[in-house]
Amino acid sequence: xxxxxxxxxxxxxSSFEAGWEGLNLLYEIEPxxxxxxxxxxxxxxxxxxxxxxxxxxxxxxxxxxxxxxxxIAIIPASQPFPRTQIDREVPLVELFLEPAIFxxxxxxxxxxxxxxxxxxxxxxxxxxxxxxxxxxxxxEASGADSRLYVESMATALSVHLLRRYxxxxxxxxxxxxxxxxxxxxxxxxxxxxxxxxxxxxxEVAASxxxxxxxxxxxxxxxxxxxxxxxxMKCRIDKAKQLLHIRELTLVEICHQxxxxxxxxxxxxxxxxxxxxxxxxxxxx
Numbered sequence: 001x002x003x004x005x006x007x008x009x010x011x012x013x014s015s016f017e018a019g020w021e022g023l024n025l026l027y028e029i030e031p032x033x034x035x036x037x038x039x040x041x042x043x044x045x046x047x048x049x050x051x052x053x054x055x056x057x058x059x060x061x062x063x064x065x066x067x068x069x070x071x072i073a074i075i076p077a078s079q080p081f082p083r084t085q086i087d088r089e090v091p092l093v094e095l096f097l098e099p100a101i102f103x104x105x106x107x108x109x110x111x112x113x114x115x116x117x118x119x120x121x122x123x124x125x126x127x128x129x130x131x132x133x134x135x136x137x138x139x140e141a142s143g144a145d146s147r148l149y150v151e152s153m154a155t156a157l158s159v160h161l162l163r164r165y166x167x168x169x170x171x172x173x174x175x176x177x178x179x180x181x182x183x184x185x186x187x188x189x190x191x192x193x194x195x196x197x198x199x200x201x202x203e204v205a206a207s208x209x210x211x212x213x214x215x216x217x218x219x220x221x222x223x224x225x226x227x228x229x230x231x232m233k234c235r236i237d238k239a240k241q242l243l244h245i246r247e248l249t250l251v252e253i254c255h256q257x258x259x260x261x262x263x264x265x266x267x268x269x270x271x272x273x274x275x276x277x278x279x280x281x282x283x284x
Contacts, residue, residue: 008031009028009029009030009031010028010029010031011026011027011028012027012028012029012091013025013026013027013136013139013140014026014027015135015139015146015150018139018143018144018146019144019147019198020146020147020150021098021147021150021151021200022097022098022100022101022150022151022154023095023096023097023098023101023135023150023151023153023154023157024042024095024096025093025094025095025096025132025135025136025139026093026094026096027091027092027093027094027136028091028092028094029089029090029091029092030052030086030089030090030091030092031086031089032086032087032088032089033085033086034083034084034085034086035081035083035084035085035086036083037057037080037081037082037083038080038081039080039081040075040077040080040081040096041077041099042077042096042097042098042099043074043075043076043077043096043097043098043099043102043117043161044074044075044076044077044081044094044095044096044097045072045073045074045075045094045095045097045128045132046072046073046074046075046092046093046094047070047071047072047092047093047094047095047128047129047132047133048067048068048069048070048071048072048090048092049069049090049091049092049093050069050090050091051066051067051068051069051090052066052067052086052087052088052090053065053066053067053086053087053088054067054084054085054086054087055084055085055087056082056083056084056121057082057083057084058082062085063121065121065122067122070124070129071122071123071124072120072122072123072124072125072128072129073120073121073122073123074117074119074120074123074161074165075119076116076117076118076119077099077117078116078117079119093132093133093136095131095132095135095157097154097157097158097161098154101154101155101158102115102117102158102161102162103115104211104212104213105155105158105159105162105213106158106162106166108211108213108214109159109162109213110162115162115166115167115168116166116167117161117165117166117167118165118166118167120165125164127160128157128160131153131156131157131160134153135150135153138150141263141264141267142261142264143260143261143264144198144260145198145258145259145260145261145264147198147199147200148198148199148200148201148204148227148228148231149228151200151201151202151212152201152216152226152227152228155201155212155213155216158213159213175214175217175218175221176221177218177221178218178219178221178222179208179215179218179219179221179222183208183210184219184222184223186207186208187204187207187208187215187219190204190207190208191204191230191231191234192234192238195231195234195235195238195256195257195258196255196256196257196258197258198258198260199231199258201215201216201227201228204227204231215227231258232268232272233272235257235258235259235268236257236268236269236272236273238256238257239253239254239257239265239269239277240273240280242256242257243277243280243281243284244284246281250262250265250277250278250281253265253277254277265277
């Protein structure tokens with residue numbers, strides 16, 4: 001590699017081609033090299049999947065940080081990611097959270113604008129680590145079918161960042177009481193009428209004139225399930241009904257209940273019923 005060529009980053013998995021909105025994920029092999037300062041434009045979270053040393057140019061001097069597997073760095077969208085040297089090749093999971101999502105959740109949760117996230121160069125946060133690995137597994141298994149799940153995770157991640165890493169201690173609102181019965185009925189009807197669509201949290205919340213975060217909080221109180229979990233349950237319930245219609249192929253049923261890939265449909269069906277759609281149909 002010449003001195004003028006940027007180091008090669010081996011991208012093993014990326015959500016940017018899967019249509020995720022608000023929150024994206026990159027799983028890559030970070031090379032042992034130096035990277036220039038760069039503005040991300042999003043809240044940037046790095047999860048180390050192995051040990052390495054990073055040297056950051058901060059306040060005009062190099063500062064070294066030794067990372068172990070599971071360690072995390074958080075760089076807010078308002079700040080550049082500094083010039084960085086990495087001492088060895090290392091696998092990383094990187095999360096990119098849109099400021100608009102964070103700001104919307106902040107406005108709903110604390111009635112405040114311009115909440116600042118404090119940079120964190122070296123922390124342990126089991127919840128963020130779990131979220132990152134869960135999103136990676138969801139992208140590997142589901143791809144473009146993950147939009148509703150990702151929106152829910154973006155909201156949960158925003159609340160966690162707000163609670164733990166904002167510049168001022170925030171008192172997060174607790175929404176209680178669940179949805180009014182008529183709004184719950186409207187939301188459930190909308191979900192069931194659009195199961196063949198790639199539903200989003202924003203879309204379902206808009207059907208009952210509510211914000212996504214507020215809706216998701218009250219919906220779970222009313223049903224005991226997150227919107228994503230409820231939609232998956234409805235899809236599998238409908239699939240079981242359609243499996244009685246022998247004229248329909250498994251691929252047709254897969255698409256009629258909103259799955260874009262048969263492998264994802266089979267995986268979720270097995271999670272809910274302990275068997276595959278084909279075995280379920282054969283036993284009818």
